[in-house]
Amino acid sequence: MRPFLFLICCLLFTHQLWSQVAGEKSKLLEPFLLDPVAKGGPISALARYIPGHLAYAVDADKLSRKENILRTLPGHISIINVKDLPEWLSYKNSGIALVPVNDKWKLSPELLAGIDLEPIKTGSNKLIIGVNNFNDFIGKHGSELKIIEQDLSAKTFRVQASDDWIHKRGLSDDNIIFIATSRIAHTERELTGFDLSANLVNTAHRYWPGISGNGLTVSIKENRMDTADIDFSGRYVYSPGASTLMQTHATTMATIVAGGGNSFYTGKGVAWGSRISSSDFANLLPDDAQSLIALNVSVQNHSYGTAIENYYGADARAYDLQAANLPYLLHVFSAGNSGNETSANGNYAGITGMANLTGSFKMAKNVLVVAAMDSIGSILPPISKGPAFDGRVKPELVAFGEDGSSGAAAIASGLAILLQDTYKQLNNQLPSSSLVKAIMINSATDVGPAGIDYFSGYGAINAFKAIKTVGEHRFNLATIGKGETSSYRISIPDNARNLKVTLSWTDPAAIANSATALVNDLDLEILNQSSSEKWLPWVLNSFPNLDSLQQLPVRKRDSLNNIEQVSLAYPVGGTYTINVKGYSLLTNQQDYAICWEYDTLNSFQFSYPVKGDNIVPGKKNTIRWSSVIDGQGTLEYRLDGSPDWQVANNAVNLPLGYFKWQAPDLFANIQFRMKTSDLQVLSDTVSLSDNLFIKTGFNCIDSFLIYWQKAPAEANGNYRLYSLHEKYLESSLEVNDTAVVQNKANNPDEWFTVAPILKNGIEGIKAYTFNYTQQQTGCYIRNFLADPAEINQARLTLELGTTYGVKRIQFEKRNNTNYVAVGELSPVNSILNVFTTAAQDGLNIYRALVELENGTTYYTTPESVYQFENHSYFIFPNPVQKGNTIRILTKEPENSWFVLYDMLGRKVLTTELTNTIQEIDVSRMQSGVYFYNIFKDGIRTVSNKLVIQ
Numbered sequence: 001m002r003p004f005l006f007l008i009c010c011l012l013f014t015h016q017l018w019s020q021v022a023g024e025k026s027k028l029l030e031p032f033l034l035d036p037v038a039k040g041g042p043i044s045a046l047a048r049y050i051p052g053h054l055a056y057a058v059d060a061d062k063l064s065r066k067e068n069i070l071r072t073l074p075g076h077i078s079i080i081n082v083k084d085l086p087e088w089l090s091y092k093n094s095g096i097a098l099v100p101v102n103d104k105w106k107l108s109p110e111l112l113a114g115i116d117l118e119p120i121k122t123g124s125n126k127l128i129i130g131v132n133n134f135n136d137f138i139g140k141h142g143s144e145l146k147i148i149e150q151d152l153s154a155k156t157f158r159v160q161a162s163d164d165w166i167h168k169r170g171l172s173d174d175n176i177i178f179i180a181t182s183r184i185a186h187t188e189r190e191l192t193g194f195d196l197s198a199n200l201v202n203t204a205h206r207y208w209p210g211i212s213g214n215g216l217t218v219s220i221k222e223n224r225m226d227t228a229d230i231d232f233s234g235r236y237v238y239s240p241g242a243s244t245l246m247q248t249h250a251t252t253m254a255t256i257v258a259g260g261g262n263s264f265y266t267g268k269g270v271a272w273g274s275r276i277s278s279s280d281f282a283n284l285l286p287d288d289a290q291s292l293i294a295l296n297v298s299v300q301n302h303s304y305g306t307a308i309e310n311y312y313g314a315d316a317r318a319y320d321l322q323a324a325n326l327p328y329l330l331h332v333f334s335a336g337n338s339g340n341e342t343s344a345n346g347n348y349a350g351i352t353g354m355a356n357l358t359g360s361f362k363m364a365k366n367v368l369v370v371a372a373m374d375s376i377g378s379i380l381p382p383i384s385k386g387p388a389f390d391g392r393v394k395p396e397l398v399a400f401g402e403d404g405s406s407g408a409a410a411i412a413s414g415l416a417i418l419l420q421d422t423y424k425q426l427n428n429q430l431p432s433s434s435l436v437k438a439i440m441i442n443s444a445t446d447v448g449p450a451g452i453d454y455f456s457g458y459g460a461i462n463a464f465k466a467i468k469t470v471g472e473h474r475f476n477l478a479t480i481g482k483g484e485t486s487s488y489r490i491s492i493p494d495n496a497r498n499l500k501v502t503l504s505w506t507d508p509a510a511i512a513n514s515a516t517a518l519v520n521d522l523d524l525e526i527l528n529q530s531s532s533e534k535w536l537p538w539v540l541n542s543f544p545n546l547d548s549l550q551q552l553p554v555r556k557r558d559s560l561n562n563i564e565q566v567s568l569a570y571p572v573g574g575t576y577t578i579n580v581k582g583y584s585l586l587t588n589q590q591d592y593a594i595c596w597e598y599d600t601l602n603s604f605q606f607s608y609p610v611k612g613d614n615i616v617p618g619k620k621n622t623i624r625w626s627s628v629i630d631g632q633g634t635l636e637y638r639l640d641g642s643p644d645w646q647v648a649n650n651a652v653n654l655p656l657g658y659f660k661w662q663a664p665d666l667f668a669n670i671q672f673r674m675k676t677s678d679l680q681v682l683s684d685t686v687s688l689s690d691n692l693f694i695k696t697g698f699n700c701i702d703s704f705l706i707y708w709q710k711a712p713a714e715a716n717g718n719y720r721l722y723s724l725h726e727k728y729l730e731s732s733l734e735v736n737d738t739a740v741v742q743n744k745a746n747n748p749d750e751w752f753t754v755a756p757i758l759k760n761g762i763e764g765i766k767a768y769t770f771n772y773t774q775q776q777t778g779c780y781i782r783n784f785l786a787d788p789a790e791i792n793q794a795r796l797t798l799e800l801g802t803t804y805g806v807k808r809i810q811f812e813k814r815n816n817t818n819y820v821a822v823g824e825l826s827p828v829n830s831i832l833n834v835f836t837t838a839a840q841d842g843l844n845i846y847r848a849l850v851e852l853e854n855g856t857t858y859y860t861t862p863e864s865v866y867q868f869e870n871h872s873y874f875i876f877p878n879p880v881q882k883g884n885t886i887r888i889l890t891k892e893p894e895n896s897w898f899v900l901y902d903m904l905g906r907k908v909l910t911t912e913l914t915n916t917i918q919e920i921d922v923s924r925m926q927s928g929v930y931f932y933n934i935f936k937d938g939i940r941t942v943s944n945k946l947v948i949q
Helices: 002-020 024-032 085-093 109-113 134-141 165-170 201-207 248-258 289-294 314-325 405-427 433-442 463-471
Strands: 055-059 069-073 077-081 126-131 146-151 156-160 176-181 217-221 275-279 297-302 330-334 368-373 397-400 475-481 485-492 496-504 521-528 563-568 574-584 589-600 604-608 620-627 632-639 646-653 658-662 668-675 680-682 686-688 694-699 703-708 718-724 729-735 739-743 751-757 781-788 793-800 806-815 818-825 832-838 842-852 857-859 863-867 873-876 885-890 896-901 907-913 917-921 928-936 939-948
Touching: 024 077, 126 134, 126 165, 165 176, 201 405, 201 463, 201 604, 217 248, 217 405, 248 275, 248 405, 289 297, 297 405, 314 330, 330 405, 330 433, 368 405, 397 405, 405 433, 405 463, 433 463, 433 475, 433 496, 433 563, 433 589, 463 589, 475 485, 475 574, 485 589, 496 521, 496 574, 521 563, 521 589, 574 589, 604 668, 604 680, 646 658, 694 751, 729 751, 781 842, 793 806, 793 842, 793 863, 806 832, 818 832, 842 873, 873 939, 907 917
Parallel strands: 217 275, 217 297, 297 330, 330 368, 368 397, 781 863
Antiparallel strands: 055 077, 069 077, 126 156, 126 176, 146 156, 475 589, 485 574, 496 563, 496 589, 521 574, 604 620, 620 658, 632 646, 632 668, 668 680, 668 686, 694 703, 703 739, 718 729, 718 751, 781 793, 793 832, 806 818, 806 842, 842 857, 842 863, 873 885, 885 917, 896 907, 896 928, 928 939
């Protein structure tokens, strides 16, 4: 009963907020209201209908989902579109109050804050515009704006506009629904939750630091990434086929594939040394082959989709043809995020939650389709699933994807580049895409249902095992003809477990709309030489029935896939023969690749943390390992090399492969140990540290100061400063302070970060890299504001970049043509300094002076405060020089008019007052004495004279 009563009380309280609000909610709405709120009065009293007016504020809790919501505000307020009086009355009759609002709801908070300063100065004059109708915007504004970029699907433009365009044209256009300043790109957002350890990419980086993709090029096919992102510094390759539209999604994909880790550790991608190119996905067919060759592209990532399409279309055929013509080029596609949807056509129409890959191009045989898993290997329902239209295994692999299958495909693309790099370093040429696919599939870790399945394909990417396969040359490349058999012998030790062999070939393209895509049918089998026992590949039930598609695989001849895999969980030690047969070929010969691997009994290896990783203090961290040990173990840790080990958990499930552990909230070196009855294994020693905030203290003509948060007392107290050079961060100096002053003549770098140096020289996590020139900090002065305070008072707020070397602050007010001191602060102990001083009626102009210990002084820009205690209008300057303009300061400009008369009483100028401060052009008036009246609501309220000299 109490929860029910509590809910009723909450609902009543929400209703009262709208009908009685005069506090916080009125403050939220105040910039948007056409009518002022009476002191203490309800907003609902302002409800009225205005013919032709479209935008009204309403109580969001009373709306259904059908309303055309233009904007939502905090406090359960919505601004909606109301097209006419009948619609307005329908709301009113339903007990919903509609309050008319002005057009400022379209503005970003930044522009809204400066809307009364006409014309709005946007700095770069570049704007982001959102519209309802794409073509209408171009037709109406295309000739007056420079359209820089456009996104048809998002109905968004990036434009260059004149300073007064917002006021004169933008706000009044009903088609425009959003206006914001377009800023210069800075560091990208960090990939929150991104986890390279889920697919052992971190382990690969640790053991093979020289394998980075250097010299190779990956193409990101979608909209263009932010080419100025510092994680791509010095490695972006221009492509004439790149989209003109830059999108965050593309930047994220490029970062996962090949980010340099310059922005933050989450900005380090899989193939962090490769070059990066871009291609526009407006063309869903493959890129021109000659263009790809010219750019040296060997992997192309496709993290996009269309609708669910279950057929082998001309686009799938085109990708299969290109793979055959460029045998080293691998296309990697995301599976899609339509896992809860049902196909409406094809062999699997109507089967809930299956066969929902997004795009017929993903039905190609010679590409790699990748779905997403979470950080512990679970496949979530929204992720698209197989099979392909003809029952083939799709997706082939899964990888970690915080954003769905897009990020998973990006991890796969990065690993493909690393495998190409590994092979090229050993063989001085690129491997075939069929070999890369075979290795990635064969080294994968089984997740989801046991064995292969239509959810995770052949398993989760394992970067460490994949690169190890190439390094140990556990593969073969060969050619076979129809009816031929090729055989290979491998030796398996007695303590082996989980033997796997995978066959892959680049199959000739099928005819578009074929019932099945396979053209050349090869067969794989494994034979035990001593026992003559034979094993066939795992094959899934592709019958179009949900129960059938979810069955576990069985061993039989595969006649659908151009990838086949045989595995044995408990192989007997001895010699095995791998047989590849040319069962049915439409061509004379077929190239293929095979690879194999096995685990060793009682093996154990930590995969997180490894050297270069960091444990986050005070949070749960996922400790990972690879193991072929059953049962439980004891996980221990020690700090700063102490001989004393502490127990993290004494009953860890070893086959699970991970344990979520709450780290202590401190800075230290940390090492882990896993103990069983038979072994003890140590991890690398890594840092236990957190991000330190780093900022600009001052940015002067000749020097700049950067400073950072002090690490906890248990840290070593030393720090390593990094700056961004051509491609990557490089160490510039080590200090035992939390600030450093740099001379600009000797240090042209702009991007910096810092890392604590812990005991024994272990480096902690680097802070977010920042550009000291873009922190809105001048030479000691970060910000200065002047606001009305109490009656006839002004509140002056000065924010410094640092107090380093500051002697005193002096606040000044303009008196006629000079500034006079009105207050002083000394000593200066705080970055934020607030001072209250007297303000007279009308315009008050203030500034602040900052004096350093060495005598150098800096002034802020002047700021204005308006007071209306005794008068509602002020006109200045008066007298005014001929040829100039005057300004009128108005307390309540609504329904106010300024009328100017000459000495003969003739009306020479009439202007409506619409803003608090408004310029009036009197530059064409002759010298002399004039008289003016100001009318409010039709009543004359002010009469006086104006002198033009």
